[in-house]
Amino acid sequence: MSGFVQVVLNGVITGTLYSLLALAFVLIYRATHFINFAQGELATLTTFVGWSLLHVGVPYPLMFVLVLVIGAAIGGAIELVVVRPALKLRSVNELTISVGLFLVISAITMGLYRGDVRQIAAPIVGRPFTVGGVNIPRYGLFVVGCAMALMLLLWAFFRFTTFGLALRATASNTRAAALCGIRTSWMLTAGWALAGAVGAAAGVLLAPIVGLSTQMMLLVLVSALSAAVLGGLTSPIGAVVGGVTIGVIQNLVGAYLDDVLKVVGIKIADANSYREIAAAVLLVGVLVVRPGGLFGRAPSSLERV
Amino acid sequence: MTRRVPSDVLSTVLSAAVLWALSMRGPAVVVALVGLAAVLVVRRLPARIAAGGVEPVLAVAVAVAATGVAIATAPDSYTLTRLMTFGLLVVALQGLNVVVGFSGQLVMAHVAFLGIGAYTAAILSGTYGWPLILGIAAAGVVAAAVGALLSIPAGRLSGHYLAIASLSLAIVFGPVMKLDVMSGLTGGVQGLSFFSKPFAAPWPFRWLENAQWHAVVVLTTAAAVCAAVAVFAASSIGQAVRAGRDNPLAAASVGVNVPWLRSVSITVSAALGGLSGALLFLVGNRFVSPDAFTLGLMIELLVALMVGGRDTVLGPVLGALFLVFVYREGVERVTEDFRGGSYVMLAVVAAVLALLVAAKFAAPGPRHRRWRVAIGVAVAAGAATIGMATALEGRFAPVALGGLLMGALLIVTVLAVPDGLAALNPRTRRPASEQQTTNTTAQLSVPT
Numbered sequence: 001m002s003g004f005v006q007v008v009l010n011g012v013i014t015g016t017l018y019s020l021l022a023l024a025f026v027l028i029y030r031a032t033h034f035i036n037f038a039q040g041e042l043a044t045l046t047t048f049v050g051w052s053l054l055h056v057g058v059p060y061p062l063m064f065v066l067v068l069v070i071g072a073a074i075g076g077a078i079e080l081v082v083v084r085p086a087l088k089l090r091s092v093n094e095l096t097i098s099v100g101l102f103l104v105i106s107a108i109t110m111g112l113y114r115g116d117v118r119q120i121a122a123p124i125v126g127r128p129f130t131v132g133g134v135n136i137p138r139y140g141l142f143v144v145g146c147a148m149a150l151m152l153l154l155w156a157f158f159r160f161t162t163f164g165l166a167l168r169a170t171a172s173n174t175r176a177a178a179l180c181g182i183r184t185s186w187m188l189t190a191g192w193a194l195a196g197a198v199g200a201a202a203g204v205l206l207a208p209i210v211g212l213s214t215q216m217m218l219l220v221l222v223s224a225l226s227a228a229v230l231g232g233l234t235s236p237i238g239a240v241v242g243g244v245t246i247g248v249i250q251n252l253v254g255a256y257l258d259d260v261l262k263v264v265g266i267k268i269a270d271a272n273s274y275r276e277i278a279a280a281v282l283l284v285g286v287l288v289v290r291p292g293g294l295f296g297r298a299p300s301s302l303e304r305v
Numbered sequence: 306m307t308r309r310v311p312s313d314v315l316s317t318v319l320s321a322a323v324l325w326a327l328s329m330r331g332p333a334v335v336v337a338l339v340g341l342a343a344v345l346v347v348r349r350l351p352a353r354i355a356a357g358g359v360e361p362v363l364a365v366a367v368a369v370a371a372t373g374v375a376i377a378t379a380p381d382s383y384t385l386t387r388l389m390t391f392g393l394l395v396v397a398l399q400g401l402n403v404v405v406g407f408s409g410q411l412v413m414a415h416v417a418f419l420g421i422g423a424y425t426a427a428i429l430s431g432t433y434g435w436p437l438i439l440g441i442a443a444a445g446v447v448a449a450a451v452g453a454l455l456s457i458p459a460g461r462l463s464g465h466y467l468a469i470a471s472l473s474l475a476i477v478f479g480p481v482m483k484l485d486v487m488s489g490l491t492g493g494v495q496g497l498s499f500f501s502k503p504f505a506a507p508w509p510f511r512w513l514e515n516a517q518w519h520a521v522v523v524l525t526t527a528a529a530v531c532a533a534v535a536v537f538a539a540s541s542i543g544q545a546v547r548a549g550r551d552n553p554l555a556a557a558s559v560g561v562n563v564p565w566l567r568s569v570s571i572t573v574s575a576a577l578g579g580l581s582g583a584l585l586f587l588v589g590n591r592f593v594s595p596d597a598f599t600l601g602l603m604i605e606l607l608v609a610l611m612v613g614g615r616d617t618v619l620g621p622v623l624g625a626l627f628l629v630f631v632y633r634e635g636v637e638r639v640t641e642d643f644r645g646g647s648y649v650m651l652a653v654v655a656a657v658l659a660l661l662v663a664a665k666f667a668a669p670g671p672r673h674r675r676w677r678v679a680i681g682v683a684v685a686a687g688a689a690t691i692g693m694a695t696a697l698e699g700r701f702a703p704v705a706l707g708g709l710l711m712g713a714l715l716i717v718t719v720l721a722v723p724d725g726l727a728a729l730n731p732r733t734r735r736p737a738s739e740q741q742t743t744n745t746t747a748q749l750s751v752p753t
Contacts, residue, residue, distance in 0.1 A: 029465070033465075035465055035468070035469070082716060085662075085720050086719070086720060093611060093719045093723055095411070095468065095607065096607065096608055096611040096612075096715060096719045097715070097716055097719050097720075099604050099607070099608060099712075099715060100712045100713070100714075100715030100716035100719065101712065101716065102712070103708050103709070103711055103712030103715065104708075104709055104712035104713055104716070105712075106708065107705040107706070107707075107708035107709035107712060108705070108709065109705075110702060110704070110705040110708070111701040111702045111704075111705030111706065111709065112701060112702075114702050222473070222476060222600075225469055225472075226469070226473055229465075229466060229469040229470065233465060233466070266486065268484070268485060268486060270485075273480055273483065273484060274480075274484075276476065276477055276480055277477045277480055277481060279473070280473040280474060280476065280477040283469075283470060283473050284458065284470050284473065284474065287458070287461075287462055287466060287470050288458045288461060291461045291462050291463070291466060292466070293466065
């Protein structure tokens with residue numbers, strides 16, 4: 001039984017990281033109806049910048065905050081320069097611009113930092129806590145704690161501040177918001193800046209776990225995108241739920257699929273290769289039943305590509 | 306009396322020449338980019354020229370078939386491989402165009418259909434010994450069946466949700482083919498290979514080398530597919546499909562069965578994708594590996610379709626040209642040139658890209674003033690590039706430069722030429738009334 005809980009717990013930890021990145025996707029989608037494939041690469045770039053900061057002796061907490069600010073700055077800049085003209089185009093062109101951004105940013109990261117793997121030391125080290133036979137890694141606890149704190153901050157920001165209210169209004173109905181005197185252009189930039197910051201946090205938290213390289217985010221990107229769509233692209237709660245769900249399901253499949261299938265008589269060699277397949281099946285299954293994702297609103301049939 | 310060359314042929318030839326030149330080195334790249342800018346500028350050809358009657362599809366079919374004849378005399382095997390890749394990409398892109406361009410559904414699972422087609426051809430003609438031509442045909446049928454199956458859930462999804470869901474299917478295709486449970490059929494991680502079974506030309510064409518015969522098969526298939534798609538697009542079914550894309554409610558109100566046609570589009574697209582995959586099996590020396598069908602390839606296909614122009618028959622051909630001769634090769638060429646220290650070329654490329662974007666988005670006003678602003682921006686961009694390159698000398702790995710330029714080229718192309726290169730031809734450009742966007746529609750809808 002403790003093995004099961006252990007597997008689920010590890011899934012929750014990775015799932016929280018997926019949730020953070022999925023949250024960044026949702027923030028951008030709500031603000032600009034744009035799927036930002038470059039989110040992962042943005043996070044990688046800002047994490048490399050954070051590594052440089054650590055390298056020159058900046059303490060970890062300050063580095064974390066600075067990375068958030070830098071991520072926000074880069075995100076906002078991209079919105080102003082590239083995305084603003086692209087908003088007038090169709091979805092398919094937005095996807096291509098997304099891909100172009102992905103290439104550009106990953107090239108910048110590769111060019112400035114080359115291909116070596118670097119290490120960011122986890123800020124919290126020590127033996128894992130043990131509760132009832134389950135190992136709770138300290139850094140994992142830190143990751144979940146940070147992520148929850150960020151999400152709580154974001155929720156409070158959207159719920160209780162005027163700026164957050166203005167952002168929500170712009171995302172909901174841009175023309176009406178403009179008529180109320182909200183500078184909608186600033187809101188769009190702010191949405192991207194927030195997403196950049198959230199993505200940067202995800203990157204910095206992920207780096208001690210998998211090592212900092214230019215490929216760090218590629219695998220996480222797909223899971224995070226699936227998580228965002230699973231929860232509904234317009235719903236932040238969906239992003240969180242989707243991320244944790246996918247993380248847990250992936251871990252469960254990796255740990256138990258061979259045993260389950262043995263009961264039915266099918267023998268498989270390596271259950272880990274089924275992790276991505278499980279996530280994809282889950283995603284498609286949910287979308288067939290709820291076309292808008294778990295918490296999102298299905299787009300009306302009037303929407304055009 | 307001089308014959309006026311119709312503008313579609315002219316723009317086709319110009320675009321194709323520009324794209325071919327982009328695969329060359331050094332100053333030719335500059336010339337090519339300047340030429341591209343010129344094409345954009347002079348696209349308003351005089352109406353008398355535009356009144357010519359040559360349909361783009363004929364231009365396409367002629368181009369492809371002519372290439373088919375040309376390779377019969379080209380012993381150079383690298384060019385032959387590139388031409389064969391071009392041919393199979395034309396088929397793949399025409400398929401993608403049917404579903405993304407004509408039908409307006411973002412089905413990103415195209416790579417999976419390619420894979421299904423490749424594996425079907427490999428299994429049938431390799432493991433079971435069918436004649437290869439039959440195997441290729443069967444690949445299209447099997448892929449079409451899978452597409453028809455997929456179109457049932459796909460009909461319930463729309464927009465970005467469909468895109469991401471189908472993308473995840475494309476991503477898991479490789480891992481599924483690699484699973485041990487299936488390795489008896491699919492060869493698992495190593496894939497299937499039948500090098501020992503050569504595919505030689507039959508009796509009337511014995512004088513062709515094996516490789517040339519393969520190229521002839523691929524390219525004539527591509528030409529046939531282009532013609533078929535052109536017929537489909539001009540037919541009443543094709544018109545109905547596009548009507549269903551542009552305004553489903555209005556189309557339904559005049560009796561168009563929109564969901565049925567959406568399924569048909571996905572099936573046709575899957576069939577063409579499967580056909581292309583089978584050709585890939587052929588071109589790849591009767592070897593298919595599960596790692597050939599990746600997310601990267603799907604993105605390349607999408608990008609090629611966007612750059613070439615969707616919703617036209619000509620677009621996929623231009624897109625395939627772009628993919629084979631510019632996208633895949635340009636990365637290495639630019640990197641080598643950069644290592645030589647030629648910042649000037651880099652600056653000129655940046656300047657032309659900036660010119661393209663600024664010319665499109667500069668503040669409206671008198672034409673000469675717009676161009677002055679655009680040229681000013683271009684010069685500034687060039688100078689900034691030289692400055693940055695000098696400042697970052699030694700700190701920036703040249704290997705990344707190709708990716709940087711490709712990404713920038715993509716962004717600029719989408720911003721400056723949103724409907725792709727084929728839209729430069731006034732006869733294939735879509736009417737302005739269709740330029741609405743999802744954002745506008747979303748804003749006008751009543752919030753629930």
